[in-house]
């Protein structure tokens with residue numbers, strides 16, 4: 001019996017022993033094409049020689065130095081790199097070890113900012129249903145994933161949740177995307193008014209919703225209206241780019257494609273591409289300044305923040321993406337993937353929607369394409385898809401509860417940026433074979 005407290009206690013997991021480009025290889029020698037980067041993490045694949053060397057080199061020189069005693073070169077250089085490329089106004093970076101920690105830091109920075117500004121009454125958060133911001137308690141409370149929240153509800157701080165921007169299901173017949181976005185903006189405004197504009201601290205959203213909805217971008221103009229509303233009421237905009245950021249959608253920050261800059265942005269996953277655990281919260285200059293000129297320190301911190309080896313890995317990852325112009329590949333491979341998915345599944349009786357941006361794509365599975373009826377959740381279709389795909393040598397990221405935390409299934413694809421065209425065919429072929437098996441036995 002394994003002494004590991006595994007994610008699922010009744011499941012047998014193959015042992016991953018090595019990686020080769022976009023493939024993971026298990027102890028039996030089986031190869032899995034990683035079409036989801038684990039959870040949108042492994043954007044450089046699993047064997048990038050330059051990153052591996054950078055990690056080796058850093059461990060050999062200085063593995064770690066606690067940040068209450070020292071700064072370190074990789075952390076300083078990575079902050080310079082990110083700020084030089086970040087949306088306007090983001091001027092400093094708080095490094096952590098993953099996405100949930102990045103979200104926690106953003107929430108606490110927002111709160112401390114208002115304390116420094118002598119606006120202690122600002123305490124409410126607004127986020128969106130069908131979002132995921134992490135599993136630590138603050139991040140979990142912020143997320144709108146009903147299934148993940150349910151049993152921990154008594155431990156969660158109160159957060160208001162407004163509608164996500166989910167055009168496939170919620171844009172009304174005859175409603176333009178712009179009018180739909182406006183309707184959502186009005187809903188946000190109404191919630192701010194209900195709570196009292198002076199008591200709201202921040203609005204939190206994923207620019208492209210990842211795990212919970214399956215690669216759903218917003219409609220044009222939505223985030224601009226959100227930004228205007230936040231500005232009008234002095235509310236901070238926190239964009240969670242943990243999954244959709246770091247090039248996944250074709251631009252380093254997903255917010256670039258919305259034409260907005262957040263006050264705080266969270267990143268992780270693709271930042272270190274899995275070579276080291278790392279996340280970060282990017283902080284706007286007014287927030288940094290308020291704290292610098294106020295108490296002078298952020299009342300927060302973890303042992304491993306600014307870990308030198310993690311920062312060196314992330315710097316090597318981000319330099320590789322830039323030097324090899326991989327964001328152009330994300331755009332062209334993403335188009336190629338979308339076209340192949342549409343060609344293969346566009347008329348599939350159980351695929352209702354194929355969506356996303358760059359190498360971040362989602363397929364929503366429905367029992368009836370006409371009226372978009374989801375499958376009965378008791379069938380756990382998403383689990384069958386994941387299992388069957390693994391049997392066929394494909395890693396994808398299916399999830400249930402797409403509509404409301406309970407009903408609906410989707411498959412998320414987030415492959416590495418280093419794919420060749422032939423890998424796109426392999427993804428689509430293996431996914432097709434997976435769906436054939438799953439629906440044949442369903």
Ligand SMILES: Cc1ncc(COP(=O)(O)O)c(C=O)c1O
Pocket residue numbers: 039098099100101103132133134135206210211240241242243244268269
């Ligand atoms: C948008 C978003 N935010 C936060 C998180 C939490 O990140 P982590 O699992 O690294 O704590 C995730 C993870 O899937 C995510 O997708």
